[in-house]
Amino acid sequence: MFVQSLYGLPMAAGEDRALLRIGELARRLGVSQDVLRAWERRYGLLQPVRSPGGFRLYTASDEQRVRRMQVHLAGGLAAAEAARAALTEEGDRTVVTPPEQLPASDPVQTPLPPPDRGLARLTADLRRALDALDEPAAEAVLDRLFADFSVETALRDVLLPYLHELGARWAVNEIRVTTEHFASHVLRARLAGLARGWGQGRGPCAVLACPPGEQHDLPLMAFGVALHRNGWRIVYLGADTPLADLGRTVEEKRPEILVLASVDVDRFRHSIPDLAALTRRTSLRLAGAGASAAVADAVGATVLAADPVTEAQRLMPPT
């Protein structure tokens, strides 16, 4: 049974919130309409009602189910498992456990902060939790971030700027190296969860690595996560990769592109003959603060100059 809401959309009897059309639901959740339709079709995650005119309309319960699915995806579950967990939890919700009785370390049951927080607020909360070396609080903020925003937004607008800012704060002695190590570890674990399964699929292959001596691989991981979500298969080699071995890997895997990232231009400059040899085997892209146009020109590579997520989104797979 329906009544008319203030905004012209019907409301289900017994619900105090308007029913949503799929476009509005997609906008709120940061998930495309195609993905929502696929989750509805494949997993029964969405259970729309019909308007009198036959449109599908989605309830607050649908929205909550998708948010729970996003938390599980961000935690590293595959889509089918994440949907099953989100649906099972809904069944479990009839038994209400008081928050103080929930184990603090259980990421599924830890109560999340209220849902209406913007990116700036979440960034500030994340900074506070990581500064205090408070892992459960940091995980709760990250759960909320990935539930409320798309992976791309969370990475591009919160995690990567946070890391960049960390360096500036460290340079003026505002934080200790221990804080940076702690934060790097927590964010690395989250990225590793998002990275699970990034080698799967039928899309073109990208090999990602840092040149010899380079340890800064977190932005490269973020790039890999965003690139996989764009349909690519990722072969991730990470920090400090010997270039001779990399040449052999390129021979075997025959990637569409090879991306090397470094904060230090000298790590590229000292390897010009090896880099030039790599460009004869594949399309080489240099990235990070050390990726200079001069080195790229010298070896026949191109520079990925923007942030990792933007560059990953630009690299659409060939059709």
Ligand code: B12
């Ligand atoms: C976390 C961190 C570490 C961690 C790295 C953990 C990890 N596995 O990644 C650890 C502890 C290992 C580390 C070690 C060191 N670090 Co450090 N580190 C950082 C920190 C705080 C964050 C790095 C990061 O992830 N940034 C996030 C990225 C997105 O920001 P960005 O680098 O500005 O990148 C921009 C672009 O270049 C681009 N981009 C970057 N990477 C990529 C990749 C791809 C594929 C694409 C498309 C784009 C892209 O996106 C950004 C926006 O446009 C930075 C501070 C900073 N300003 O970045 C220092 C920083 C990079 N480190 C620095 C230093 C000095 C060191 C050490 C020498 C410290 C020491 N004395 O031991 C060692 C060197 C280790 C080594 N041999 O590589 C300096 C580098 C100075 C320089 N230019 O050489 C910085 C800038 C800190 C500072 N303010 O001085 N570090």
